Structure formats: structure tokens, C-alpha cells
Amino acid sequence: MIHLTIQGIEVEVAEGTTVLEAARKAGIRIPTLCYHPDLKPFGSCGLCVCKQEGSSKIIRACSTPAAEGMRIITHDQDLYEVRRTILELTMSTHPSSCLMCTKNNQCELQKLAIEYGVREQPFEVRLAEDKKDRSTGAVVLDPEKCIKCGRCVQVCQGLQGVYALEFIGRGDKTTMSPAASLPLGSSPCIKCGQCITHCPVGAIYEQDQTNDLMKAIADPDKVVAVQIAPAVRVAIGEEFGMKPGEISTGKLYTALRRLGIDYVFDTNFGADLTIMEEGYELLARIKNGGVMPQITSCCPGWVDYVEEYYPELLDNLSSAKSPMMMQGDITKT
Numbered sequence: 001m002i003h004l005t006i007q008g009i010e011v012e013v014a015e016g017t018t019v020l021e022a023a024r025k026a027g028i029r030i031p032t033l034c035y036h037p038d039l040k041p042f043g044s045c046g047l048c049v050c051k052q053e054g055s056s057k058i059i060r061a062c063s064t065p066a067a068e069g070m071r072i073i074t075h076d077q078d079l080y081e082v083r084r085t086i087l088e089l090t091m092s093t094h095p096s097s098c099l100m101c102t103k104n105n106q107c108e109l110q111k112l113a114i115e116y117g118v119r120e121q122p123f124e125v126r127l128a129e130d131k132k133d134r135s136t137g138a139v140v141l142d143p144e145k146c147i148k149c150g151r152c153v154q155v156c157q158g159l160q161g162v163y164a165l166e167f168i169g170r171g172d173k174t175t176m177s178p179a180a181s182l183p184l185g186s187s188p189c190i191k192c193g194q195c196i197t198h199c200p201v202g203a204i205y206e207q208d209q210t211n212d213l214m215k216a217i218a219d220p221d222k223v224v225a226v227q228i229a230p231a232v233r234v235a236i237g238e239e240f241g242m243k244p245g246e247i248s249t250g251k252l253y254t255a256l257r258r259l260g261i262d263y264v265f266d267t268n269f270g271a272d273l274t275i276m277e278e279g280y281e282l283l284a285r286i287k288n289g290g291v292m293p294q295i296t297s298c299c300p301g302w303v304d305y306v307e308e309y310y311p312e313l314l315d316n317l318s319s320a321k322s323p324m325m326m327q328g329d330i331t332k333t
């Protein structure tokens with residue numbers, strides 16, 4: 001174990017712990033933007049800067065290992081000014097149209113700008129001119145909003161093992177881009193959505209189809225049917241202030257009917273069909289000496305991943321559609 005002092009508080013941590021993690025253990029919050037607990041420290045944003053007592057050297061808490069006897073200063077006026085300047089510089093390359101952003105009120109940069117009282121823009125604003133990339137139909141890239149923290153590249157390459165995103169260029173010309181500057185839809189992207197989940201700002205987001213839905217509901221010649229996957233009936237409650245884990249199936253069905261949806265179906269029924277189909281397929285493989293083991297997932301990203309990266313396993317994949325697709329077909333028919 002290692003013993004150090006953080007902002008006057010003594011803390012004991014295991015060897016290999018970073019200064020940032022040690023500070024969190026001591027109950028001290030150091031601001032971060034590029035850091036994410038799922039990912040290796042990247043050290044790109046500079047917001048986590050700290051000082052060691054008796055040294056003028058600035059360290060980055062997210063990527064500095066804690067060492068025996070360290071005396072770390074996490075907050076003083078100098079560090080406050082440095083962090084505020086970093087935020088001002090970051091915002092000079094980021095649009096201020098927060099009201100129209102999908103991440104409004106959930107954006108980590110916006111929260112920090114409020115916390116550090118950034119109310120004016122002292123630096124010349126220089127926004128990237130690259131257009132939005134909607135080529136996958138699911139994941140939208142908006143390079144204008146990218147603050148180059150590196151989380152999406154790390155999660156795509158390091159966690160997912162996909163390598164669909166990378167940094168291209170050097171210095172202030174660096175841009176986050178699909179591999180080889182191809183449209184994301186032509187890259188090996190499997191549409192897993194992990195880059196969306198990890199982006200601290202609104203530079204990567206899901207394709208929003210709210211307006212398509214509203215138009216369909218308003219069309220008197222259209223029958224609108226919805227299906228709800230099992231996780232949604234719990235997950236959606238949190239968006240409406242319910243406790244995590246609270247089941248809201250009845251509320252969800254009622255809200256959809258009141259919105260004007262004609263039919264509400266449950267993907268559970270599709271899941272039952274999938275299990276039956278997969279069961280028949282498995283029996284046939286066992287009886288006829290087919291390729292084993294039979295592998296299945298109802299996640300299209302997972303199937304995409306096998307198709308792109310493990311084509312030798314394609315014959316192991318069940319030919320049954322996912323519960324969503326089966327329920328969709330049944331509903332249409």
C-alpha cells in the first residue's frame with residue numbers, strides 16, 4: 001500500500017493507483033474531460049492538472065501514479081485559472097449552440113463551463129468545417145463539436161476491438177474520423193453505440209427519429225405499431241425521475257397509446273418465437289451432424305462483429321432472426 005496526502009487529507013491506496021483515483025478515494029473531486037473509468041488514461045484534455053507541494057511542476061492526475069509520501073495540491077487559485085483557461089480554449093473550437101444539441105443538460109463540457117464561470121469567449125473561435133456523417137443511419141458523427149478527448153477512439157479500438165475510428169492529422173489539424181477518412185457507413189463500424197455512450201459532448205449521437213414518428217402518427221392513412229424490448233420498460237423510468245430499476249411497463253403502454261400509437265406489442269413474444277426457431281434449428285443440427293456449437297445473439301452489432309472479424313464462425317451462427325425482427329415481421333403480416 002502507498003500513503004500520500006491529497007489537499008491535506010491522508011489517504012492509503014494500492015500500488016498502481018493514479019493520483020486521480022486516490023483523490024476520489026479521499027472524497028476530493030478533480031475535474032476531468034478525457035478520463036473515463038472504462039478506459040486507459042489518455043491525458044489529452046489537461047483539466048485534471050495538480051501540483052506537488054514544493055515543486056513547480058504541474059502533473060496530470062489521471063495519468064500520474066500515486067507514490068509514497070506525495071503531497072498533492074488539487075485546488076488553489078492557480079489551478080482554478082489554468083482549468084478555466086483550458087475550458088475557454090476548448091470552447092473556442094466548440095459551437096455554443098447548446099439549445100439545439102442532443103447533449104444539452106447532459107454535456108460534461110457544459111457542466112464544467114458553468115462550474116468554472118466561463119461566460120465569455122476571450123479566444124478566436126475556430127470551428128471544424130467537416131460535415132456531419134450520417135452514413136450509418138444509426139450513429140451520427142458531428143466533427144464540429146468534437147473536443148478531441150479521444151474517448152471514442154479508445155473505446156472503439158481498445159474495448160470493442162473494431163478500429164472504425166481514429167485520429168487523423170497532427171497538432172491543431174487533428175480530427176476524429178472514421179478509419180482512412182471513409183464515411184462511417186463504409187468503415188468496419190458495427191453500430192454498437194459505445195462511442196456515443198462515452199463521448200462527453202454531443203459530437204457522436206444516435207440518429208433521432210422523433211419527427212418521423214410524429215409525422216407517422218399524424219398520418220390518418222398510416223397504422224403505427226410499436227414494440228417494446230424488455231430492458232426499456234425499466235430503463236425509461238429513470239428518464240422520468242423514477243428510481244433505477246423501477247418497472248414502468250403499464251405507464252409506458254399508456255403513454256404510447258395516449259401519444260396516438262395504434263398498437264403496442266411486446267418483444268417478449270418475438271423472443272419466444274426466436275427461442276422456438278433456434279430450438280428447432282439446434283435439434284436439426286444435432287440430428288443431421290450440422291456445425292456446432294450453434295451461437296446466437298439478438299444484438300445486430302454483435303452479429304455484425306462476427307461477420308466482419310470472425311467470418312470463419314459464420315456457419316456457427318443461428319439463422320434465426322432477432323426477437324425484434326421476428327416481432328416486426330409478425331406485426332406487419
Ligand code: SF4
Nearest residue numbers: 156189190192193195
Ligand atoms: S458505433 Fe461502435 S464500432 Fe462504430 S464507431 Fe462507435 S464504437 Fe466504433
Ligand code: SF4
Nearest residue numbers: 146147149150152199
Ligand atoms: S467525438 Fe466525442 S469522444 Fe470522440 S474525441 Fe470527439 S469529443 Fe471525444
Ligand code: FES
Nearest residue numbers: 043045046048062
Ligand atoms: S482528465 Fe486528465 S488529462 Fe484529461
